Amino acid sequence: MSLSAAEDDSRSEIHIPADIDWHMLDKSKFFFLGAALFSGVSAALYPIVVLKTRQQVSSAQISCSKMSLSIMRYEGFRGFYRGFGTSLMGTIPARALYMGALEVTKSSVGTATVRLGFSDTTATAIASAAAGLNSAMAAQLVWTPIDVVSQRLMVQGYNNSNSCKNAIPNVHSCRYKNGLDAFRKILYADGPKGLYRGFGISILTYAPSNAVWWTSYSLAHKLIWGGIGCSMGKKDETGVIEGSGFKPDSRAVVAVQGLSAAMASGVSALITMPLDTIKTRLQVLDGEENGVRRPMTVLQTIRNLVKEGGLSACYRGLGPRWASMSMSATTMITTYEFLKRLSAKSQDSLSS
Numbered sequence: 001m002s003l004s005a006a007e008d009d010s011r012s013e014i015h016i017p018a019d020i021d022w023h024m025l026d027k028s029k030f031f032f033l034g035a036a037l038f039s040g041v042s043a044a045l046y047p048i049v050v051l052k053t054r055q056q057v058s059s060a061q062i063s064c065s066k067m068s069l070s071i072m073r074y075e076g077f078r079g080f081y082r083g084f085g086t087s088l089m090g091t092i093p094a095r096a097l098y099m100g101a102l103e104v105t106k107s108s109v110g111t112a113t114v115r116l117g118f119s120d121t122t123a124t125a126i127a128s129a130a131a132g133l134n135s136a137m138a139a140q141l142v143w144t145p146i147d148v149v150s151q152r153l154m155v156q157g158y159n160n161s162n163s164c165k166n167a168i169p170n171v172h173s174c175r176y177k178n179g180l181d182a183f184r185k186i187l188y189a190d191g192p193k194g195l196y197r198g199f200g201i202s203i204l205t206y207a208p209s210n211a212v213w214w215t216s217y218s219l220a221h222k223l224i225w226g227g228i229g230c231s232m233g234k235k236d237e238t239g240v241i242e243g244s245g246f247k248p249d250s251r252a253v254v255a256v257q258g259l260s261a262a263m264a265s266g267v268s269a270l271i272t273m274p275l276d277t278i279k280t281r282l283q284v285l286d287g288e289e290n291g292v293r294r295p296m297t298v299l300q301t302i303r304n305l306v307k308e309g310g311l312s313a314c315y316r317g318l319g320p321r322w323a324s325m326s327m328s329a330t331t332m333i334t335t336y337e338f339l340k341r342l343s344a345k346s347q348d349s350l351s352s
Contacts, residue, residue: 025103030343034099035092037339041331042091047080048324053154055317056280059308064320083153086179090146098139099336106131121222128218132210140202145195147202148283149182155284190295197295198282205275209268216264217333224256254334261329269322274314276321278302 050071051064071079110127118126153176174189176182186194278301287296296304305313 025340025343027343030099030339031096033342034095034339037335038091038095038332039088041328041335042088043084044331045324045328046084046087048320048327050080050082050154052317052320052324053151053280053284055320056277057155057284058316061309061316082156083150083179086153086182087146087150089179090142090150094139094142094146097142098135101138102131102135105134121219124218124222125215128214129211132212132214133207136206136210137203140199140206143206144197144199144202145183148186148195148197149179151280151284152176152182152186153179194295198279201275201279201282201298205272205279209272212271213264213268213329216267217260217329220260220263221256224260228256257333257337258330261333262326265325265329266322269318269325273318273321274311277305277314277316281305 051067054067055062055064075082106127109130110123113123113126114120156176174185176185183195190197278298281301281304282296282298285296285301286293287300309316
């Protein structure tokens with residue numbers, strides 16, 4: 001694939017920008033600009049993540065509006081950004097791992113499936129699923145310890161606020177000054193395994209979630225453009241769309257990308273929400289046995305959720321998570337595609 005393939009002369013096609021493969025990217029520019037752009041996206045969406053996390057670990061159902069007012073009243077605006085510094089420092093290497101694994105896998109698997117004789121649509125779906133699975137597993141090596149530390153900082157303020165006394169009775173009793181202090185204390189108390197609490201369930205949550213998301217996104221993207229193509233012209237006897245072709249502007253391209261991302265996020269959020277709730281509780285809450293506090297097991301976490309409300313307890317925080325995933329995915333995919341075009345090598349570099 002080359003950049004000159006961005007415009008097909010066929011009258012039956014919509015002239016949308018072509019995809020940019022891994023070998024077409026300036027890697028240093030890709031990772032440097034990616035760190036800057038995705039840090040901004042993370043900062044904008046972080047308050048929603050705080051709300052989602054606090055709802056998931058709460059033993060009672062608390063609305064988003066009530067929780068937001070409580071944070072603002074007792075903790076101020078800073079309460080919405082507890083643990084953000086830690087999260088940001090981990091996001092940069094995790095995103096680098098994620099994007100690298102995503103692009104390398106998508107490019108290599110896509111090429112292999114086409115050579116095996118699969119259609120372009122099937123090859124794209126297979127490559128997207130494999131890339132989503134592989135990139136999520138790679139990124140969790142960094143994201144899991146960052147999640148453990150940042151989530152404990154998030155709920156620490158919640159458990160201390162006057163309006164929420166005993167809302168999280170099993171939250172870890174240790175007090176943390178900042179991310180570095182939390183990292184040091186967790187490592188001292190539980191060893192390296194303490195930083196990887198919930199790693200297995202994180203893989204079970206994010207690996208299939210990413211596979212579903214990227215597959216859904218690629219298929220939705222093709223379906224939407226196909227629908228637009230059908231509406232722009234009429235078919236002749238052979239089934240070919242007549243017309244001179246349609247070249248969408250950048251706003252139309254971004255709108256389709258955003259809609260495709262939102263559709264994929266809805267499916268992914270509903271499927272993986274119970275696993276995400278279990279993961280968050282495993283990373284944040286402790287159990288008590290004979291007066292000794294210990295990390296909770298998956299079975300203990302599930303039993304507690306069943307006692308607190310059954311399946312509905314597993315979906316606490318669904319609203320914020322769905323909103324977060326949709327907004328995050330929409331901004332991520334548009335930023336990601338924009339980043340790839342900013343990082344694309346020139347034609348001279350590609351031909352040399």
